[in-house]
Amino acid sequence: MHVKSLKVFCDVVGQRSFSRAADENGISQSGASQVVHQLEERLGVKLIDRSKRPLVPTAEGELYYQGCRQLVQRYYALEEDVRTFHKELAGQVTIASIYSVGLSHMNACVQEFLGKHPKANVRLQYHHPDTVVQLVETDQVDFGLVSYPKASKTIKVDMWREEPMFLVCAPGSDLAGRESIWLDELDGRRMVGFDTRLQIRREIDFVLSSAGADVQVVMEFDNIETIKRAVEIDAGFGLLPIDTVTREVETGSLVAIPVEGSPLFRPLGIVTRQGKELGKTARRFIQLLHEKADHSEAKLAEAEDKPVAASFAQGEAAGAKSDLENGVSARS
Known part of the structure; x- marks a missing residue:
């Protein structure tokens, strides 16, 4: 069975929609439906309950989805590692972030990352915290950035910065x-x-x-x-x-x-779906996030040894508190 077909099926289940899965894979809605139908014929079972909205997998479909999801993720991660073994990083990373984190930290991170890896593709979305977690759980993004992160059966937390x-x-x-x-x-x-x-x-x-x-x-x-x-x-x-x-x-x-x-x-964390196999581009981006957080903390520690003005405007501590200038934020 072609891996592309398994990815389409996983996207249909993850996004609970044939149309959104079709858009994600650059095919028509009927094409996505046909892919799932062919899988069902091959297996001799129904994988999707089409009578419900949004779509839900059957018991057999959920079992198949859990196995296929890991296979697809590992395959594409391996493919990216091999393809870029002797070449520039050229993969894609999709990130969902709460507004305040995205706008106060991510602009500089994205610019620095693309400066180092100009062929990479970074797709950054801003959402409410609950939506960020939902996008991670349904595999619609590689990872999310949230405040006060909580681990669960489906969510893995990597503490990022305070x-x-x-x-x-x-x-x-x-x-x-x-x-x-x-x-x-x-x-x-x-x-x-x-x-x-x-x-x-x-x-x-x-x-x-x-x-x-x-x-x-x-x-x-x-x-x-x-x-x-x-x-x-x-x-x-x-x-x-x-x-x-x-x-x-x-x-x-x-x-x-x-x-x-x-x-x-305010604790900030990087959240991924439990068991998700991240590609090389996503792993490198997370590595950069940690490097910048470590650098910022080192500057902050240095600044705290010096007098701090109440306005924080003229002192060196203002620059030490963040590597970003113009840190506009919206949702927490």
């Missing part, structure tokens, strides 16, 4: 001149927070409560970009990853203040 979180406020705030701040000093103050459905909000609430800070959440948003805009007009303070406010701090529209006592961090 982003320090700072208190951010408007330049006109009475907090703006502070060198640092303790969380209990925030008791009774107005805060612009994350939506309660997000893990980052639950983590912040726990840390504030542990510090005895009962804050007034005056606004709630599901994305960092909107939180920054609200903080800029002095609606309240925010607690945000420093990498996501680099641009605003440098232009003076926001002030970033280190948190004393119980430093806050």
